[in-house]
Amino acid sequence: MSGSYEEQFLCSICLEVFSEPVTTPCGHNFCKSCISQHWDTSRSCSCPLCNEVFTIRPKLKKNTLLSEVVSKSKREVELWSKKVSKPVDVECDVCSEPKLKAVKSCLVCLSSFCESHLQPHLTVSGLKRHQLMEPVDDLEDRMCPRHQRPLELFCNTDQSCVCTRCVLLEHKNHQYESLEEACERRWSSLQKTVAQSQDMVEQRRLKVQEIRAALDQSQTEADQETQQMVKVFSDIMESVQRCLDHHLEVIKQTQTKHKECAEALIQQLQQEMCELEKSSTEAQQLSLSTDPLHFLQHCTALPPAGLKDWSSVSFEPQTCEGSVVRALSELETSLSQEFNKVFTQLPKIDQLRRVQQFAVDVTLDPDTAQPHLVLAENLKQVHHTNAKKKLPDSPQRFDQCPGVLGKPSFSSGRLYFEVQVKGKTKWDLGVAQESVNRTGTITCSPKNGFWTMWLRNRDTYKASADPSVLLSLKRPPQKVGVFVDYGAGLVSFYDVDSADLIYSFTDCSFRGKIRPLFCPCTNDGGTNSAPLVITKVQTDRL
Structure with missing residues (x-):
């Protein structure tokens, strides 16, 4: 017991059991007096175990958990030692001075006897029935206070030491075992407790x-x-x-x-x-x-010649009215350019994180969905089917283009949302003016109120600029992020997984409200049946 105990609860400085254990900032434990004295006598304030140097002497705090474990273990070890350790130098209760060393203790007489005074217990018939044991000095504690019999058993039900009389009366039908068995079991449990505490x-x-x-x-x-x-x-x-x-x-x-x-x-x-x-x-x-x-x-020389007619001459006071407005307008443009300059200099992950902070909860607007489109109940997914739903005609609804607008609409500030495009062979994605035409054939371009990028034929990506711009991507994006800065006239598209900027529309002329636009395109006999999915923005995985 002592070896295991010392290994786990020794201070590495004094090599004794912890006394007022404290923890250093590096996580190691020492006696408070030991580490304090060590730092008082050292030139630098460092950990004796890992040698980590502290520029400022740390304020030591008591390791409450370790202190309680050490204290509890000490008490249990002392109790265990008291119960199972063989007493030494127990004196004979009969001898006069000088007392001889006892060789046996009698649980009936509650006395200890040297070899000569023990003889009556070995020869007298009445004393022969007394119960003798190895000499101990706590005989009264080993007797049942109720029945005055030796405590020979351990009641597991009541967790107490009992005599044979207790088993028949007060502890009838209880579970019990010998003191040796109970001690061994408790000892094993104590070892586990110490190990668990250290863990x-x-x-x-x-x-x-x-x-x-x-x-x-x-x-x-x-x-x-x-x-x-x-x-x-x-x-x-x-x-x-x-x-x-x-x-x-x-x-x-x-x-x-x-x-x-x-x-x-x-x-x-x-x-x-x-x-x-x-x-x-x-x-x-x-x-x-x-x-x-x-x-x-x-x-005839009067009046003088060459005089100017001043009646048509006027001199108005110079006004600076509007200067502040013009200055603020130019400042806004200048700051927007400065922001974009700084933004492009940031690492791409920082760029994406910067725009992701403007994430909004976007849902699909069923009133604008083309009749061949199917929207999920949570209004976060859309795909195209061959079956056309019977819906009332409405100027808000796309009648031919397989598209749907998102909610809410925006007329200021910044917004960001992400859309999963995995498994699709073609799609359109971006933002549009709320007032765009939704009937007949539609050409997506900024002059028509659309700022989008799209995929065709599995690997052809373009931005719907005037004219359209062919995009060269390192890899097909599985999830696309869309960012809009209304005031700066900016629409940007990101590959969310790689944090790459795909394309940006700049100097956009927004007029009134704009809304997210989703177009899953036709399903092409099932080859393009995967949905567009509006996903929750997650920044912790970057």
């Missing part, structure tokens, strides 16, 4: 390591994200500052030109005012002349 300690130590490793990884990723975020927002703030400086400079230059124009007009007016005042003075002087010849010769 639990080890499991928790490993869990601590797992959590700390995850925390370290989280901190590393947080630091990286912080650096990246600081850079991105610094670039954005610089872009905003540049936009502000530009528009302030435009206002300043405009006002400067306006001021120069006003000053030129004022200068011209002042010059003409001077000429007119001079002419007026000359006219007053001339009016005082008494010489007819002199008056007639100089009167």
Whole structure:
């Protein structure tokens, strides 16, 4: 028992049973006094077992579980030792000083006897019937307090030691066994308890390591994200500052030109005012002349020639009205370009995670489904059949194109959804204006209000641009993600499994509400019978 006990509950510093066990950040256990003294006398604060160095001395916390296990094990070991260990140096109760060593104890006399004082029990007929045993010093504890008989059996029903009289009376029909058998069974159970407790300690130590490793990884990723975020927002703030400086400079230059124009007009007016005042003075002087010849010769020069007609000239105050609106509009465009620039520089998994945060719960709209289409009860799947359902005519419903719109509709913000296309040979997928034409033959293109990508002939992928764009994919996508940024006029398609960006429509001119569009295409005799499935967005597997 002691060997197994010591192996599992020894402090690696003092090599003694744990006393006030504490756990270090690396998950190892030591006596509180041992590890504290070790750190007090060491230059660095490190673990004596794994040598992990701690930059700051950790605050030690009591290992409650290990402490309870050690305490419980100590008590059980002491109890077991008390019951099964052979007593040593039990003194004879009859001898006077000096007392000799007892060789037997009598459960009837409740005394221990040396070899000479034991002789009556071996020779006297009445004493021969007494029950003798190896010498022990706790004879009274070994007697039944009710019947004053030796405790020789263990009652499994009541989990207590009993005498033969107890078995016949108070413990009748109970299950019992010898003390030796009960002790062996309890000893085996104790060993299992110790082993299980140590396993639990080890499991928790490993869990601590797992959590700390995850925390370290989280901190590393947080630091990286912080650096990246600081850079991105610094670039954005610089872009905003540049936009502000530009528009302030435009206002300043405009006002400067306006001021120069006003000053030129004022200068011209002042010059003409001077000429007119001079002419007026000359006219007053001339009016005082008494010489007819002199008056007639100089009167023809008045008023001065070349004066401008100012009645048609106006100078309106320069207004900056609308400058803020124009500035914000240009800033929005600039920031959108900056966002897209930053976005394209991110790792592709980060790009997909970024758009997945705008996931919305999209369902199919039965009122828009073409009559050959079959929708699942949860409105998450659609496939084409040859049987045409009898449905009332409605301008909301596609009558020829095997398509169906999704819900809800959007007129602002960002949205993202994913669609499984596995097993299909052709399909169309994307978004459309809510106001698109749904009757007759339909050509999907942005000018008609459709922003889609499609598959034909199992391996031909195109984007429905003007004109359509042939797409070169590394592998056929099994699940397609659709992202829309309404304000930025952006529609992007992703291969969800590889996180690759397939294609993006930019500078889209959305008019009013837009809605998701699903077209499973005709089933082609069963070769294209697999459904389009709107799936739940899962980011934890990337």
